[in-house]
Each structure stands twice: as C-alpha cells, then as structure tokens.
Amino acid sequence: xxxxxxxxxxxxxxxxxxxxxxxxxxxxxxxxxxxxxxxxxxxxxxxxxxxxxxxxxxxxxxxxxxxxxxxxxxxxxxxxxxxxxxxxxxxxxxxxxxxxxxxxxxxxxxxxxxxxxxxxxxxxxxxxxxxxxxxxxxxxxxxxxxxxxxxxxxxxxxxxxxxxxxxxxxxxxxxxxxxxxxxxxxxxxxxxxxxxxxxxxxxxxxxxxxxxxxxxxxxxxxxxxxxxxxxxxxxxxxxxxxxxxx
Numbered sequence: 001x002x003x004x005x006x007x008x009x010x011x012x013x014x015x016x017x018x019x020x021x022x023x024x025x026x027x028x029x030x031x032x033x034x035x036x037x038x039x040x041x042x043x044x045x046x047x048x049x050x051x052x053x054x055x056x057x058x059x060x061x062x063x064x065x066x067x068x069x070x071x072x073x074x075x076x077x078x079x080x081x082x083x084x085x086x087x088x089x090x091x092x093x094x095x096x097x098x099x100x101x102x103x104x105x106x107x108x109x110x111x112x113x114x115x116x117x118x119x120x121x122x123x124x125x126x127x128x129x130x131x132x133x134x135x136x137x138x139x140x141x142x143x144x145x146x147x148x149x150x151x152x153x154x155x156x157x158x159x160x161x162x163x164x165x166x167x168x169x170x171x172x173x174x175x176x177x178x179x180x181x182x183x184x185x186x187x188x189x190x191x192x193x194x195x196x197x198x199x200x201x202x203x204x205x206x207x208x209x210x211x212x213x214x215x216x217x218x219x220x221x222x223x224x225x226x227x228x229x230x231x232x233x234x235x236x237x238x239x240x241x242x243x244x245x246x
Contacts, residue, residue: 001027001028001029002028002029002223002226002227002228002229003025003028003029003030003085003223003226003227004028004029004030005029005030005031006029006030006031006084006085006226007030007031007033007076007080007081007082007083007084007085008025008030008031008032008033008083008084008085008086008087008226009033009035009072009076009083009085009086009087009120009124010022010025010032010033010034010035010087010089010222011035011036011061011063011086011087011088011089011090011116011120012035012036012063012089012090012091013032013034013035013036013042013045013087013089014034014036014037014038014040014041014042014043014044014045015036015038015041015045015189015190016187016189016190016191016215017089017139017184017187017189017215017218017219018036018087018089018090019041019045019215020214020215020216020218020219021087021089021215021218021219021222021223022034022045022049022056023045023048023049023219024216024219024220024222024223025085025222025223025226026049026052026054026055026056027052027054028223028227029054030054030085030226031054031055031056031057031080032046032049032054032055032056032057033056033057033058033059033072033076033080034046034049034056034057034058034059035058035059035060035061035063035072035090036058036060036061036090037060037061037062037063037090039058039060042058042059042060043058045058046058057075057076057079057080059071059072059075059076063088063090063112063115063116063117063119063120064111064112064115064116064119065119066119066123069116069119069120069123070123072123073123073124073127077127082127082131083124083127083128083134084128084131084133084134084135085134085135085136085137085226086120086121086124086134086135086136086137087137087139087222087226088116088117088120088121088136088137088138088139088161089139089222090112090113090116091112091113091139091154091157092108092109092112092113093109093151093154093191094108094109094153094154095150095151095154096150097149097150097152098152101152101153105153106152106153109153109154109157110153110156110157113154113157113158113161114156114157114160114161117138117161117164118164121136121138121164121168124136125172125177128175128176128177129175129177131176132175132176133176133177134172134175134176134177134178135177135178135225135226135227135230136168136172136177136178136179136180137179137180137181137182137222137225137226138161138164138165138179138180138181138182139161139181139182139184139218140158140159140161140162140165140181140182140183140237141154141155141158141183141184142183142184142185142186142239142241142244142245143155143158144157144158144159144160144161144162144183145158145159145162145183145237145239145245146245158183161181162181162183162237165179165180165181165235165237166235169234169235170235173234178225178230178231178233178234179234179235180225180233180234180235180236180237180238181236181237181238182218182221182222182225182237182238182240183237183238183239183240183241184213184217184218184240184241185203185207185212185213185239185240185241185242185244185245186200186203186207186212186213186241186244187212187213187214187215187217187218188212188213188214188215189215200212203244206244207241207242207243207244208242208243208244208246209242209243210242211242212242213240213241213242217240218240221238221240225238
C-alpha cells in the first residue's frame with residue numbers, strides 16, 4: 001500500500017473528486033479525514049470508508065473560516081496524533097460574465113477557493129514542520145492557466161493556487177514538505193453537470209483523449225503525488241486533462 005498509516009486530510013471530500021480521492025487514499029492504507037461543509041455527504045463518505053475496514057474521521061469544516069479550520073486540525077491531531085498529507089480539494093463556482101458578476105459572487109469564490117487553501121495549509125504546517133515530512137496537494141484547474149468565459153472569479157482563484165504552490169515549494173522544501181498542484185480538465189462531476197451539454201460536447205471533441213475526465217483520474221493523481229516515492233516532485237502543476245490544453 002502506497003500510503004500505509006499516513007494521515008491525510010482531504011477537503012471537499014463529501015462528493016465528486018474529493019470523495020473519490022478519499023476512497024482511493026483509504027484503499028492505499030491511509031487514515032482519511034473527510035473534511036466537508038456538508039455533514040450529510042461528508043459523513044456518508046466517512047461511513048463508506050469505515051465499512052471497508054479502513055480508518056476514517058469526518059470533520060465538518062468551513063475552509064473559509066480560520067476558526068473552523070483550526071478546530072478541524074485540533075480534532076485530527078487528537079484522533080490521529082499527526083498530519084502527513086493535505087489535499088486542498090474544496091472548491092465552488094459562481095459563474096457569470098465580468099459585466100454581470102456580483103461582488104458577492106466574487107467574494108464567495110475567493111473565500112473558499114483561495115483563502116481556504118491558505119487557511120488549511122497554514123493550519124497544518126506546524127505539525128508537518130515538527131515531523132519534517134509533509135505532502136501538500138492543491139487543486140487548481142486548466143482554467144487557472146488558460147482562463148474560461150464566465151469564470152473570472154474561479155479562474156483567478158485557480159491561478160492563485162498555482163502561484164501559492166510555487167511559492168510554498170520554495171519555502172517548505174528544506175523542511176521536508178513538498179507542495180504540488182493538480183490541474184484537472186473537464187471532469188464529470190456535479191459541478192460540470194451544470195454546464196450546457198453543447199459546451200461539454202465541445203470539450204470532449206477538443207480533447208485528444210476524446211472523453212471527459214472521471215473523478216478517479218484526479219484521485220489517482222492525488223495518490224501519486226501523496227506517496228513517499230514522489231518526494232523529489234515539487235512545485236509542479238500536473239495537468240490531468242486528457243491532453244485538452246496541448
């Protein structure tokens with residue numbers, strides 16, 4: 001098992017990519033912290049992991065709120081005694097063209113997708129530094145590199161995540177902590193299900209793989225970057241998009 005006995009927090013793991021990541025980590029032997037704002041879906045993911053015989057802990061968290069994040073970290077340390085891996089997977093959308101985007105929509109997406117990554121990473125840092133070991137994986141997006149119509153706020157956060165990833169790589173490498181990002185393409189989740197079918201069809205046709213991604217495609221990338229053997233991969237943005245951005 002690639003993650004045997006490692007303690008991993010995965011934010012936004014009640015549904016979609018995060019849920020698939022949590023299940024994949026559990027299969028690889030990790031003790032999984034299912035961190036999600038939605039208690040119903042997060043609790044279900046944790047229960048599904050526990051049903052396989054793996055260890056799981058559900059913690060309800062609002063990643064945009066520092067007090068909530070600190071409480072999550074305290075609960076994890078009380079349960080497992082340490083944190084080895086953080087996957088900053090939580091994210092939301094509130095799409096609109098620039099002319100129609102409200103300040104509230106801008107602030108809400110920035111708070112979760114950008115500030116949330118900062119909050120969670122800074123909160124787990126002391127225990128990783130003390131252990132001289134850590135794997136931080138940030139979820140960006142292809143739109144963080146190339147933009148997308150109607151996603152000014154979302155694209156800004158995902159570009160910001162790339163910037164933080166590269167900065168933290170430089171700051172934390174000497175402390176035994178790697179920081180990488182995964183940039184998914186268009187993945188079949190509840191989030192992309194809101195998109196018009198003609199847009200999804202266009203993305204399918206544009207990708208050399210001639211398909212949209214599955215949550216498992218991203219979960220596998222998380223596992224790869226989280227394992228000890230990936231310790232010399234640092235500051236990298238791994239595009240998992242079927243060749244869409246070539």
